[in-house]
Amino acid sequence: HDSVAEFRRQQPHKPLVVALSGTDLYRDLPASRAARDSLRLADGIIVLQDDALRLLDFGSRKKTAVVYQSAEPSIHHAAPETRFRIAVVGHLRKEKDPFRTVAALSYVEESSFDIELIQIGDALSPAMESAARRWMKREPRYRWLGGRTHPQALGWIAHSHLLVVSSVMEGGANVIAEAARIGTPVLASRVSGNVGMLGRGYPGYFALFDEQELGRLIARSIEDKKHYRSLQRALAARRRLFAPSAERAALARVLHEALGRKA
Numbered sequence: 001h002d003s004v005a006e007f008r009r010q011q012p013h014k015p016l017v018v019a020l021s022g023t024d025l026y027r028d029l030p031a032s033r034a035a036r037d038s039l040r041l042a043d044g045i046i047v048l049q050d051d052a053l054r055l056l057d058f059g060s061r062k063k064t065a066v067v068y069q070s071a072e073p074s075i076h077h078a079a080p081e082t083r084f085r086i087a088v089v090g091h092l093r094k095e096k097d098p099f100r101t102v103a104a105l106s107y108v109e110e111s112s113f114d115i116e117l118i119q120i121g122d123a124l125s126p127a128m129e130s131a132a133r134r135w136m137k138r139e140p141r142y143r144w145l146g147g148r149t150h151p152q153a154l155g156w157i158a159h160s161h162l163l164v165v166s167s168v169m170e171g172g173a174n175v176i177a178e179a180a181r182i183g184t185p186v187l188a189s190r191v192s193g194n195v196g197m198l199g200r201g202y203p204g205y206f207a208l209f210d211e212q213e214l215g216r217l218i219a220r221s222i223e224d225k226k227h228y229r230s231l232q233r234a235l236a237a238r239r240r241l242f243a244p245s246a247e248r249a250a251l252a253r254v255l256h257e258a259l260g261r262k263a
Contacts, residue, residue, distance in 0.1 A: 107215025
């Protein structure tokens with residue numbers, strides 16, 4: 001807010017664009033007058049997915065644009081044939097609810113496929129690292145790989161049958177954009193940031209913190225080929241939103257409109 005206010009004071013005739021991510025929208029904005037004042041001072045506002053629009057007041061919404069973050073991986077979906085692999089990608093922290101997927105495995109019965117859960121991401125606290133190691137001892141189908149490079153993480157997404165995004169709070173998860181561009185179906189917690197990325201009618205949502213429902217979705221994705229194909233189709237329908245050309249065009253519109261408001 002200090003930067004926004006100082007820019008407006010020094011450059012009153014130049015356009016100011018403010019971008020909102022997850023914690024801005026869902027944590028700061030409802031409680032912080034300074035955050036709301038930043039939006040009042042802005043000539044343009046960027047949100048990263050379309051469900052964010054309903055959280056803004058009318059004055060903010062009319063100068064807000066959705067700019068989906070883009071991805072252009074050079075790898076395509078190629079899941080293993082002899083096992084069913086699930087990937088969870090993101091640093092281990094509270095906002096990601098990182099162990100919901102491994103907890104869900106207790107609700108997934110043995111099937112004709114061996115199940116493997118791969119988790120990628122640095123533990124951002126000793127407690128998170130300890131929890132990951134405890135889960136590996138308790139659940140033989142689970143492996144925490146720690147931090148990996150971005151290309152390595154994309155490779156694991158591409159070579160998995162599912163990506164699970166169990167976040168409590170998301171501005172617009174780039175990993176969903178990456179999965180959509182790669183072609184790997186997503187199961188996601190039904191929170192605003194995920195709904196805004198995947199669409200309200202997406203068939204792969206589970207209730208926040210509900211490992212039993214997530215387990216049922218995983219089991220259905222393994223056993224019901226028709227359902228798995230419905231996930232693929234629904235994600236493919238969103239793929240174009242995350243193209244680099246779409247992001248460039250959206251950013252250009254934001255800047256053009258912000259300039260127009262200062263004219």
